Amino acid sequence: MLILADDLGYGEIGAYGQDIIRTPRLDRMAEEGIRFTDYYTAAPICAPSRCSLLTGTHQGHATIRHNSFNEGLEQESFSADDVTIAELLSDAGYATALYGKWGFGPDDRYFAHPGDEGDPSHPLQRGFDEFTGFIYHHHATNGYWADYWWEGNERVDIPENANGARGRYTPDDYVGRALDFMRVNAEADQPFFLMLSSQLPHTPNHVPDFSEYDDLPMANDTKKHAAMVTLLDTHVGMVLDQLAELGVADNTLVLFTSDNGPHNETTVYGGTDPIPGPNIFSAGDDIYFNANGPFRGVKQNLYEGGIRVPMIAWGPGLLAPEQQGAVSAHQWAGYDILATIADVAGVSAGAGDGISVKPLLTGGQQQAHEYLYWERFKAGAPTPQYYLNDRGRHGKFVQAVRKGKWKCLRWAPGVARDGSIDITIGGTNPQLVVPVARVPKDAWEVELFDLERDPGETVNRAPANLSLVQELTAHMDHAHQPPAATR
Numbered sequence: 001m002l003i004l005a006d007d008l009g010y011g012e013i014g015a016y017g018q019d020i021i022r023t024p025r026l027d028r029m030a031e032e033g034i035r036f037t038d039y040y041t042a043a044p045i046c047a048p049s050r051c052s053l054l055t056g057t058h059q060g061h062a063t064i065r066h067n068s069f070n071e072g073l074e075q076e077s078f079s080a081d082d083v084t085i086a087e088l089l090s091d092a093g094y095a096t097a098l099y100g101k102w103g104f105g106p107d108d109r110y111f112a113h114p115g116d117e118g119d120p121s122h123p124l125q126r127g128f129d130e131f132t133g134f135i136y137h138h139h140a141t142n143g144y145w146a147d148y149w150w151e152g153n154e155r156v157d158i159p160e161n162a163n164g165a166r167g168r169y170t171p172d173d174y175v176g177r178a179l180d181f182m183r184v185n186a187e188a189d190q191p192f193f194l195m196l197s198s199q200l201p202h203t204p205n206h207v208p209d210f211s212e213y214d215d216l217p218m219a220n221d222t223k224k225h226a227a228m229v230t231l232l233d234t235h236v237g238m239v240l241d242q243l244a245e246l247g248v249a250d251n252t253l254v255l256f257t258s259d260n261g262p263h264n265e266t267t268v269y270g271g272t273d274p275i276p277g278p279n280i281f282s283a284g285d286d287i288y289f290n291a292n293g294p295f296r297g298v299k300q301n302l303y304e305g306g307i308r309v310p311m312i313a314w315g316p317g318l319l320a321p322e323q324q325g326a327v328s329a330h331q332w333a334g335y336d337i338l339a340t341i342a343d344v345a346g347v348s349a350g351a352g353d354g355i356s357v358k359p360l361l362t363g364g365q366q367q368a369h370e371y372l373y374w375e376r377f378k379a380g381a382p383t384p385q386y387y388l389n390d391r392g393r394h395g396k397f398v399q400a401v402r403k404g405k406w407k408c409l410r411w412a413p414g415v416a417r418d419g420s421i422d423i424t425i426g427g428t429n430p431q432l433v434v435p436v437a438r439v440p441k442d443a444w445e446v447e448l449f450d451l452e453r454d455p456g457e458t459v460n461r462a463p464a465n466l467s468l469v470q471e472l473t474a475h476m477d478h479a480h481q482p483p484a485a486t487r
Contacts (some may be wrong), residue, residue, distance in 0.1 A: 001192045001195075001196070001239070001253065001254045001255070002194075002195045002254075002257075002334040002337065002341070003196045003198070003236060003239065003254065003255070003256050003257075004050075004053075004196055004197045004198065004257060004258070004259055005201070005203040005256075005257070005258040005259070006101060006141075006197075006198060006199050006200060006257035006259055007199070007201060007202045007258065007259070007260060007261075007262055007263040007265075007299055007310070008200075008201060008229065008232070008262065008310065009258070009261050009262025009286065009289075009291030009292050009293070009298070009305070010262075010291075010292055010293040010295060010305065010309055011262075011289070011290050011291050011292055011294075012201075012310075013026050013030075013233075013292050013310050014026070014027040014228075015027045015029075015030035015035055015310075016035075016293060016306075016310055017290075017293055018289065018290075019120040020216070020226065020288075020289055021226045021229045021230060021289060022212070022233070023229065023230065023233040023234045024233065024237075025234065025240065026073060026165075026233050026256065026310075026312065028237075029236065029240065029314050030255065030312050030330075031323075031325055031457045032314060032315035032324055032325065033106060033254075033312050033313050033315070033319060033323075034312065034319065034323050034324075034326050034327070034328050034360075034361065035311075035312055035327050035328070036310075036312070036313070036327075036328050036329075036330065036332070037327060037328065037329050038328075038330065038331045038332075039257065039308070039309065039310075039311035039330075039332055039333070040307045040308050040309070040331075040332070040334065040372060040374075040402075041053075041257070041258065041260045041261070041307050041308075041309050041333070041334045042058055042059060042062075042306050042333050042374070043045070043059050043065075043260065043334075043374060043376065044062070044260050044261060044297075044299060044300050044301055044302055044334045044374070045067050045260055045299065045300055045308035045376070046137060046260065047066070047067050047103055048062060048064055048066065048067070049074060049103070049259045049260050049334060050064075050103055050259055051064035051065075051078070051082075051104070051301075052334050053259075053334040053335065053338070054082075054126075054338070055078075055082050055083065055087075055335075055338065055352070055450055056085075056335050056336075056337070056349060056350075056353060057352055057353050057354075057397055058333070058340030058350035058372075058373050058374070058479065059373070059375045060375055060479035060480040060481055061082075061372055061479075061481055062138045063076070063078060063079045063082055063483070064076045064077075064078070064104070064425070065375070065377050065483055066377050066378055067137070067378075071236075074378050075079030077104055077105060077107075077119070077120070077121030078104060078120070078126060080120065080122045082126075083330040083350060084126045084127050084338075085127070085193070085195075085213065085337070085338045085341055085342070085400050086098070086123075086126060086127030086128045086193065086195070087126060087127030088127070088338070088342055088345075088348075088349070088350070089193045089341070089342075089345055089347060090126070090128075090129065091127075091347075092345060092346075092347045093191065094192055094193045095129055095130075095181075095185045095190050095191070096127055096128045096129050096130070096193045096194075097128060097129060097130035097131065097178070097181045097193075097194050097195070098123045098131045098133065098194075098195045098197060099130075099131070099132050099133055099174040099175070099177055099178045099181075099194075099195075099196055099197065100129045100133045100134070100140075100171070100196060100197035100198050100199060101134050101140035101197045101198070101199050102122070102123050102131070102133060102134060102135050102140075102150075102197070103134075103135075103137045103140060103197075104122075104135070105121065105137070105378060106119060106121070106135070106136065106178075107134075107135040107138045107155075108152075117188070122150075122153060124133075124152055124153050125325045126311060128195075130181060131151070131172075131291060132149065132150065132151050132152075132173075132174050133149055133150060133151060133174055133197070134146070134150065134199075135150055136151055139203075140199050141199065141203065141204070143170055143202065144170060144171065144199065144204075144206035145165070145166040145167075145168070145169060145170065145206065146158060146161060146170055147159075147161045147162050147163075147473065150183055156301075158170070169208050170199075171199055171200055171235070173232070174194065175198075175219055177237075177240060177241070178194060178196050178239065178290075178410075179242050181194060182194060182216050182239075182242050182243070182246065182248075183242070183246060186246040186247070187246070187371050192359070193345075196235075196296065197240065198232055198235065200228045200229070201225055201228035201229050201232060201251075202263065203265045203353070204261055205221045205222075205224035205225045205285070206224070206227060206228075207224050207227045207228045207359055209222045209227065210223045210226070210227035212226075212227060212230060213226045213227055218288060222284070222288055226289065229454055232356060236256060239254070239315070249315075249316050250315075250316050250318075251317055251318075252315060252317075252318075253313065253314075253315040253318050253341070253361070254313070254314045254315060255311070255313055255314075255340075255341075256310070256312045256314070256410070257309055257310060257312075257334070257337075258309040258310060259309075259334075259357025260296050260300075260306060260307065261291075261292055261297065261301070261305050261306040261308070261309060262285075262286045262291035262292055262298050262299060263285075263286065263287075263298065263299045263383070264286050264298045264383040264385035264386060265299070265300065265383050275459060279301075286385060287385075292304075292305030292306075293305070293453050295455060296307055296389055296456050296457045296458070297385075297389045297457075298385045298386055299386065300376070300383070300390075300394075301386055302374055302399075302400045302409055303389055303409075303457050304407070304451070304455065304456075306389075306390075307374060307400075309435045313357075314359055315361070315382050318361065318362065319361055319362070319439055320361070320362050320363030321363075321447055323362075323363060328360065329462075330357065330360055330366060330368070330370065331353070331369065331402065332357055332369070332372075333372050335352070335353050335354045336354040336356065337354070338354055339352065339354035339356040340354070340356045340357050340358055340361075342356070343356035343358040344468075355367050355369060360375050366479055370403070370475075371401050371403040371475050372401065372402045373399075373400070373401055373475065373479040373480075374399065374400040374405075375397070375398065375400070375417075375480060376396055376397070376398050377397055377415070377417060378397075378415055380418060392427070393411050393445070395415055396412055396413070396414060396415055397411075397412040397414070397416060397417050398410065398411045398412070399479075399480065401409050401472045401473075401475045401476055401479075402451070403471075403475070405450055405452040406449070406450060406451070406468060406472065407448070407451050407457065407460075408446065408447070408448050408473065408476075409447045410444050410445070410446050410447075410473055410474035410476055411445040411446075412439070412441045412444055413443070413444065413445075414439075415473065417482065417483075441473070442476070446462045446469055446473065447460045447479045448461045448462035448465055448469055448472070449461065
């Protein structure tokens with residue numbers, strides 16, 4: 001089982017240092033499982049992160065590397081060559097299901113033009129037997145009380161939410177369907193793979209009840225964010241309890257993580273004041289709750305706060321006894337999840353960039369990556385903290401490598417992946433970029449951080465470590481391949 005939160009920061013769970021938001025079930029999950037301190041999402045934004053997770057490819061090789069919907073375009077889709085976790089497990093005889101956010105369009109009803117049932121990039125065409133939720137990213141993020149959703153390849157109206165009504169809170173509904181899926185398959189002794197892809201706690205801050213946080217001196221919208229995280233925690237507890245009640249907990253691996261670092265997007269959805277507090281226009285959820293923990297950056301940044309996220313592995317019958325309750329500093333990333341799940345299921349992962357962490361989970365000898373790799377081609381919503389941390393370089397192409405304690409980032413002068421400075425025709429559509437001046441790689445801006453001494457990435461050590469910079473940027477050159485559309 002894979003439980004994926006949306007925009008949950010490293011510091012938003014009690015087990016990772018949160019002292020305001022209550023997360024008792026995730027804290028207990030960490031006490032019974034393995035809490036990873038150095039796990040990373042594969043990208044700092046939604047669609048690229050989820051693509052890498054599902055296909056086991058880092059962003060230098062992945063099909064989807066951009067949140068194109070933020071540029072007024074339809075969401076990028078999987079290619080015919082992509083193989084997802086669900087396809088591997090379905091071929092091996094597992095029942096497979098996804099509930100919640102898919103995020104790989106298209107959803108033509110959302111765009112108000114003819115239908116698209118059975119699109120090759122939809123869940124049922126990518127290995128999932130069952131799906132209830134949201135195809136398109138913006139439908140999910142605005143869909144807490146959506147007036148329609150998808151059931152398999154069919155779009156189904158939710159009349160209780162018609163015309164702006166709030167009769168059915170969709171996360172509660174699809175979690176219930178996930179529990180039903182678990183029960184039906186466990187009772188039939190049918191192996192299953194469940195991906196519970198929650199919208200929580202992505203903005204806007206919508207939740208049925210936030211009275212648990214009435215005592216906090218903050219804007220109601222900020223209280224709602226806390227309540228969303230606590231509700232996510234409740235949903236995790238429901239899933240774990242169901243496994244125990246069905247008698248299959250000892251034969252199940254559950255991974256809990258987030259798709260990227262915490263958002264700073266409340267301003268995008270109506271808040272105007274970036275300073276947290278009781279002001280009704282406060283938009284500082286991430287600041288108030290120290291959502292990125294000790295790290296610099298938020299969602300969209302390739303600094304640690306944008307990509308280092310919670311990861312808890314739980315499996316009473318699968319984890320080695322010495323690993324139950326352990327804290328691990330093993331360095332791994334979202335593109336390792338496919339290899340790990342395939343390994344646990346006894347299925348070949350095929351070609352990819354991931355390394356299974358099953359040996360670590362079960363007490364064996366764990367192979368490490370030579371380095372971890374990320375890249376970001378443009379970003380998305382113009383949020384204050386993202387801009388502040390990128391220091392005027394927001395929107396530019398950037399790469400990052402972590403090797404041991406060292407983290408290196410390299411910034412292009414413009415948005416183009418090849419280092420050219422660009423003139424953009426007709427807005428910011430990346431397909432309309434005209435390169436006019438190629439800039440040598442040695443003219444790119446480079447930063448180097450010692451994460452052991454400086455986890456907040458405050459001191460650039462590149463000038464004093466030029467040979468190390470050369471080594472790490474060579475890894476970047478090796479890891480990056482141009483996307484198929486631009487090769």
